[in-house]
Amino acid sequence: MGSPKFVLYMTIFVVAWISANLILAGISEKAAWDPYPFILLNLAFSTQASYSAPLIMLAQNRQDARDRVVAEQDRIRAERNLADTEYLAREIAGLRLALQDVATRDFVRSELRDMLEDLRAEIAADAANASAHEDETESDHESDEALRPLEDGHTGQ
Numbered sequence: 001m002g003s004p005k006f007v008l009y010m011t012i013f014v015v016a017w018i019s020a021n022l023i024l025a026g027i028s029e030k031a032a033w034d035p036y037p038f039i040l041l042n043l044a045f046s047t048q049a050s051y052s053a054p055l056i057m058l059a060q061n062r063q064d065a066r067d068r069v070v071a072e073q074d075r076i077r078a079e080r081n082l083a084d085t086e087y088l089a090r091e092i093a094g095l096r097l098a099l100q101d102v103a104t105r106d107f108v109r110s111e112l113r114d115m116l117e118d119l120r121a122e123i124a125a126d127a128a129n130a131s132a133h134e135d136e137t138e139s140d141h142e143s144d145e146a147l148r149p150l151e152d153g154h155t156g157q
Helices: 004-027 039-101 105-147
Strands: none
Touching: 004 039
16 A cells, blocks of 8 residues: 555546545536545545554564564574584684694794705715725725735645
8 A cells, every 4th residue: 555556556546536526616516426525535535544553453464574574584593603603713723722833834834944964974984985885895806816816726825
């Protein structure tokens, strides 16, 4: 009853009602079915109002019920969002605590650099030992060859 279309139709109806009664009253007082104070039109408006009021109240009650349902759903959704947010906050806090015990990328890189330097030093030391050992075994072979007995059993000296 409160739609713009209804208001437009009701305005057209009232203007037509009043115009028709005024024109007919100008012709003859008996021809107008609702002369000037428009008592019949007033009675129609009163009847419409008496039916409209309870309908409007029912519509408001239905809207209140819908609003309550929507508010309850919003409250439940807000509680769920709050619980999810608290859970995520706890998880993030746990991850932060766990990350304090985990090696960072820079720490791992520095440890790997130190290990690489140690390995290079060991390889260099092993290479030096190997070349010294080769020199030693070479000289041993030369001295062994010098002291090796000849075919007849003498050392050659």
